[in-house]
Amino acid sequence: MATVTFDKATRVYPGSTKPAVDGLDIDIADGEFLVLVGPSGCGKSTSLRMLAGLEDVNGGAIRIGDRDVTHLPPKDRDIAMVFQNYALYPHMSVADNMGFALKIAGVNKAEIRQKVEEAAKILDLTEYLDRKPKALSGGQRQRVAMGRAIVREPQVFLMDEPLSNLDAKLRVSTRTQIASLQRRLGITTVYVTHDQVEAMTMGDRVAVLKDGLLQQVDSPRNMYDKPANLFVAGFIGSPAMNLVEVPITDGGVKFGNSVVPVNRDALKAASDKGDRTVTVGVRPEHFDVVELNGGAAKTLSKDSADAPAGLAVSVNVVEETGADGYIYGTVEVGGETKDLVVRVSSRAVPEKGATVHVVPRPGEIHVFSSSTGERLTD
Amino acid sequence: MSVIAADRKPASDRKPVSDRKLARAAASSDRRFAAISHALLILWSVIVIVPMLWVLMSSFKSTGEILSSPFSLPDHWRFENYANAWTDANIGKYFLNSVIVVVSALILVMLLGAMCAYVLARFEFPGRRLIYYVMLAGLTFPVFLAIVPLFFQLQNFGLLNTRPGLILTYVAFALPFTMFFLYSFFRSLPHDVYEAALIDGAGDWRAFFQVMLPMARPGMAAVAIFNFLGLWNQFLLPVALNTDQDKWVLTQGMAAYASSQVYDIDYGALFAAIVVTVVPVLLVYCVFQRRIAGSVSQGTFR
Numbered sequence: 283m284a285t286v287t288f289d290k291a292t293r294v295y296p297g298s299t300k301p302a303v304d305g306l307d308i309d310i311a312d313g314e315f316l317v318l319v320g321p322s323g324c325g326k327s328t329s330l331r332m333l334a335g336l337e338d339v340n341g342g343a344i345r346i347g348d349r350d351v352t353h354l355p356p357k358d359r360d361i362a363m364v365f366q367n368y369a370l371y372p373h374m375s376v377a378d379n380m381g382f383a384l385k386i387a388g389v390n391k392a393e394i395r396q397k398v399e400e401a402a403k404i405l406d407l408t409e410y411l412d413r414k415p416k417a418l419s420g421g422q423r424q425r426v427a428m429g430r431a432i433v434r435e436p437q438v439f440l441m442d443e444p445l446s447n448l449d450a451k452l453r454v455s456t457r458t459q460i461a462s463l464q465r466r467l468g469i470t471t472v473y474v475t476h477d478q479v480e481a482m483t484m485g486d487r488v489a490v491l492k493d494g495l496l497q498q499v500d501s502p503r504n505m506y507d508k509p510a511n512l513f514v515a516g517f518i519g520s521p522a523m524n525l526v527e528v529p530i531t532d533g534g535v536k537f538g539n540s541v542v543p544v545n546r547d548a549l550k551a552a553s554d555k556g557d558r559t560v561t562v563g564v565r566p567e568h569f570d571v572v573e574l575n576g577g578a579a580k581t582l583s584k585d586s587a588d589a590p591a592g593l594a595v596s597v598n599v600v601e602e603t604g605a606d607g608y609i610y611g612t613v614e615v616g617g618e619t620k621d622l623v624v625r626v627s628s629r630a631v632p633e634k635g636a637t638v639h640v641v642p643r644p645g646e647i648h649v650f651s652s653s654t655g656e657r658l659t660d
Numbered sequence: 661m662s663v664i665a666a667d668r669k670p671a672s673d674r675k676p677v678s679d680r681k682l683a684r685a686a687a688s689s690d691r692r693f694a695a696i697s698h699a700l701l702i703l704w705s706v707i708v709i710v711p712m713l714w715v716l717m718s719s720f721k722s723t724g725e726i727l728s729s730p731f732s733l734p735d736h737w738r739f740e741n742y743a744n745a746w747t748d749a750n751i752g753k754y755f756l757n758s759v760i761v762v763v764s765a766l767i768l769v770m771l772l773g774a775m776c777a778y779v780l781a782r783f784e785f786p787g788r789r790l791i792y793y794v795m796l797a798g799l800t801f802p803v804f805l806a807i808v809p810l811f812f813q814l815q816n817f818g819l820l821n822t823r824p825g826l827i828l829t830y831v832a833f834a835l836p837f838t839m840f841f842l843y844s845f846f847r848s849l850p851h852d853v854y855e856a857a858l859i860d861g862a863g864d865w866r867a868f869f870q871v872m873l874p875m876a877r878p879g880m881a882a883v884a885i886f887n888f889l890g891l892w893n894q895f896l897l898p899v900a901l902n903t904d905q906d907k908w909v910l911t912q913g914m915a916a917y918a919s920s921q922v923y924d925i926d927y928g929a930l931f932a933a934i935v936v937t938v939v940p941v942l943l944v945y946c947v948f949q950r951r952i953a954g955s956v957s958q959g960t961f962r
Contacts, residue, residue: 336855357861369852373874383860430860 284437286310286333286470290342291352293328293494302328304494305342313468315461316499317485319475321517325494326474327442333472334440335359346437362431363440367447368423370415370430377402377411380429401429404463421452428460432467439464439471445480457484478518482506490514508648512655515563515648521608521623523563526593526615527652535562535649538593538613540582540641548649548658555653559616563648566608566625572639574630582641592641595622600631607631609638712938719931726927741928742936745917751933753906754913761823761909762891765830770884772831773838774876778868780839781846782854792843799836807900814901821904829897834887841886845879846872885948892941910937 287310293303303325310316318326331337333344335356343352351359362383370379378385380401381394389397402408405425415423424444431439444460445453461484464471475481481488482502489499490513498510509515515523528535530552534543542562552560572591584591595611602608609624609632624640632638649659718726719741721734746752780792810829811820819825849872857867873880895911902908908916914937918930 334855334859336858356855356858357863361859363856363859365852365856367850367852369850369856371853371857371871371875373877382857382862386861386866430856434860 284347284470285312286438287345291332291339291344292341293332293337294340301494306496308489308499310470313470315464315471315486317473317481317488319478319481319488320491322476324491326491330440330442330472330474334361334363360437361440362434362436364427364431364444366443368427370423370426372415375412375414376426379426380433383434397433401433405429420448439469441473443475490517510657512650521566523565524622525561525563526620527559527561529559535560539584539589540591542642543644544649545659551658552651557652559652561650561652564642566623568643568646569624569640571626590639592639594637594639596637597632597634600634602628715931715934719935721928723927738928741932744929745933749917749933751913751936754908754910757907758910761826765827765891766887769831769834769838769887773835774842777839777842778846781843795836795839811900821902823907826902829901830891838883841883842879845876849875885944888944889941
């Protein structure tokens with residue numbers, strides 16, 4: 283049980299000038315479940331491997347509890363890791379796989395057996411203890427890898443995309459199991475994934491990385507409601523947030539034929555930078571369709587009274603997921619065509635090829651600087 | 661096939677018939693191919709096995725019998741041929757020498773070869789490629805050219821005509837091949853298993869001996885067998901470097917035995933000696949041949 287601190291930890295691979303992880307600064311509380319997420323090549327796995335001691339740290343420090351582990355070998359860090367391909371020892375039985383670390387630590391045989399059996403019971407592996415990994419299914423191998431980590435009762439769990447080799451259904455159920463197991467054991471966990479749904483559902487907090495730089499660390503709720511910049515806004519959420527560059531007008535931004543009010547300070551911050559436009563982010567569920575009695579449209583002032591409010595979206599595809607319908611359409615903003623996703627009620631979906639008008643709900647828009655990508659509204 | 665044929669019947673009656681014909685033609689060509697390949701295999705087996713059986717049979721005959729009726733069965737089984745070869749021709753002593761030298765060399769070369777291959781395959785350090793290419797040079801260097809320098813080198817070390825001298829030479833002789841075979845094997849082993857061992861608290865030594873080496877077992881077995889066959893049959897090196905008759909290995913003993921009895925040859929005992937020489941090799945091969953085939957395919961289709 284311990285806290286984990288990345289203190290400006292930096293990793294530069296030999297032969298490269300650009301750091302793979304650049305000054306990573308995260309404080310992870312005792313017992314916390316932190317998820318590192320980002321696109322491939324963003325440095326999330328490298329960060330985890332730095333914490334594991336499998337990757338050198340070229341700058342800054344990493345601490346587990348009060349111990350500086352920056353340059354300690356993996357065996358002295360008191361951590362356990364679950365690998366993407368599980369990395370089970372193929373020549374050992376399941377029980378030996380799980381007990382290997384204890385054997386090295388010099389724990390006596392009876393105690394090893396007892397701990398392995400306890401872990402096997404938790405993970406539903408009791409009847410497979412004498413099998414070799416070869417004779418197990420993917421899900422069982424994954425559980426053995428988990429078991430190998432939990433019998434050690436380490437200070438920190440590290441998990442490197444442990445679910446990516448499972449099929450979709452198993453992935454969802456295992457996700458819940460891992461999260462609840464972690465809460466029960468209360469062991470600080472750092473979890474790496476490229477799947478933002480996994481990140482949002484499992485983590486106490488989520489850290490988004492891009493190009494080796496930390497973009498934002500926050501709770502899943504805040505991550506969704508207040509993305510710190512354009513990258514996070516586009517990365518978190520499925521379908522992704524719509525990002526439209528729109529001109530600034532008096533007291534708001536011009537959204538097609540409507541003026542959407544925006545916090546004055548935000549607009550001032552943008553114009554201080556010399557920007558004449560801002561990028562507005564709207565989640566698919568925060569659009570109102572004018573043709574479907576969109577409530578927001580009536581509250582907004584219009585440029586020309588006779589034209590319909592908002593942006594004209596020509597509908598390309600309509601996806602019905604059962605509970606909702608999603609319109610995938612294109613709009614023309616400032617002479618460019620943009621793709622837009624709008625969530626509508628599944629009871630009233632427009633036809634493919636139709637044109638509908640959408641306006642964002644005023645309180646639900648995110649405003650970002652067009653030049654720096656930073657969030658302007660709070 | 662039958663479902664399709666049944667579906668088609670109303671549309672055209674001829675089609676299924678022609679399908680069946682085609683199938684029959686395919687089956688008969690398959691059969692012809694099988695017949696030819698089996699005939700060839702049988703022929704090849706006969707070529708290989710008959711001389712061996714002939715040697716085995718002759719090893720139970722007297723010299724007179726071998727010369728007068730070489731292809732008949734022995735009129736009675738003369739096991740004393742083996743006793744004669746074992747004691748009179750000292751085959752027993754040479755057999756023991758061979759076992760000591762080959763087994764010691766084998767253990768050493770497997771240990772050193774595996775460690776060397778592992779380090780070269782999995783660690784980055786300055787001079788790694790240099791060592792690798794020196795090893796490669798060792799593999800391509802003909803042993804005939806090395807005989808004379810080897811002789812003087814062993815003489816200077818005081819190891820000429822000693823078993824340790826021969827063992828060391830065998831180790832050096834077999835090391836490059838061992839290293840190369842295992843090098844590719846260790847390369848193909850997954851990296852994360854090694855990392856898992858490190859995280860589980862293993863040091864480099866334990867990670868090697870308890871995790872990586874067991875994973876390389878199929879490859880180790882294959883190389884060990886190849887090395888055993890090669891070293892057991894080695895003739896040139898012992899002839900040049902091991903001239904003390906008490907320390908002769910089997911191949912030397914056999915050669916001397918065959919040439920020592922120019923006019924009064926005990927053919928039965930000679931054949932018995934050959935059988936004694938060949939049987940360990942055959943045995944090792946038969947027991948492990950599945951392993952060899954398995955390891956080669958495992959090395960390639962991982």
